[in-house]
Amino acid sequence: MRKISVFITITIIVSSLILNNLTAQTVNKDSSLFRGIRLEVDLLSPLMKAIGASKGYYYQGAAVVNLKEKFFPTIEIGYGGINNKVSVSGLIYNTNALYYRIGMDYNVLNSTKPLSAMNNIFSIGARFGGSNLLYNIENVQITDNYWNRNNIINFSNQRKFMIWWEVLAGIRAEIINNIFIGWNVRIKGAFTSPKQGEVYPYYIPGLGLYNGGKWEFNYSLGWQF
């Protein structure tokens, strides 16, 4: 409960900052295509596991190209994983891996009108993600309670290259000169399903659970130059 309260407090503070800034309109008459690059770090990712919104930990950042305040080609890089996760059936899962995403956001705010929210962004976008992960599933028990026989199998150093899609929406606001803050919410899904009998990864850094709800919430702090 305390963790959720912390999350709600952070949400209120950051959203207030963003929304207050949305009312502070600025005018930008720059007609060039390239308007800068924004580097972002996700402030919320270290908290997602702590508040129970993610099974694993992850840290991530992004490089965003600003094209006419309208299109934002984006590259995201992160590192995440899960350590010694124990299932109800006693299996132990471990993985730690880098992940990458590439995609684009589109600013739905009209940036051509004077007095519009030129330095604020309300975007929708898509990502294509991938991770080449190494994972271990250990203590896999084959039990035969009636005949009193048991065996334990370990699947170590399993490798899988996973790709997935993401659809997201979010806002960014320039709180002070060239410093942006904002949030994204995204849903995502893998392009493939586990094959029958495959010893597939339980958790995939960057994607989440292979079988289960996949979503992500980000609070980003960015610097545009």
Place this chain on the structure above:
Amino acid sequence: MYKKYIILLLVFTIFLIFSACDNDEQCREDNYVMLRIGFYKSVIDSLGRQTNSNNTLIVTAKGAGSDSLLYDSVPTQNINLPLNKFDNYSTFNIFLNDTLETFTVFYTTKDEYLSFECGYLTIFSIDSFQISGSYVDSISFINNSVDTQNAENFSFHHHYDYRQ
């Protein structure tokens, strides 16, 4: 001012919806399968007409070499027997209405990973069988696969012949 609250409400709603989609880590799949046998009676009346129907028998059953009873004088029309995952055959001593049948099935096993939540499943493919005893008059080998479908694998028939 209202816009601020609407957006905040939207943020929390989305958060709660997606939180609810998260996996609850419960195993919802069968990770144990058993051999299934059904009991039937075949009645041939005085005119030679045959009818088949389920047969309720008093069953006592255990695995050969095991001290643990699987069924202890239970009236039933079918039984489920656990096959030994670590051998390629299992033998059961089955008392049907106090008549002993010794039933052996030979099979090959296949281990399948189900999920992180459920672990491993062993399924069986029955190759052959043997039975000795005096109650069962005939056996139908219906399905050689012992898996999560829980289909009947064998039917044991007892014949009643009322022809003159």
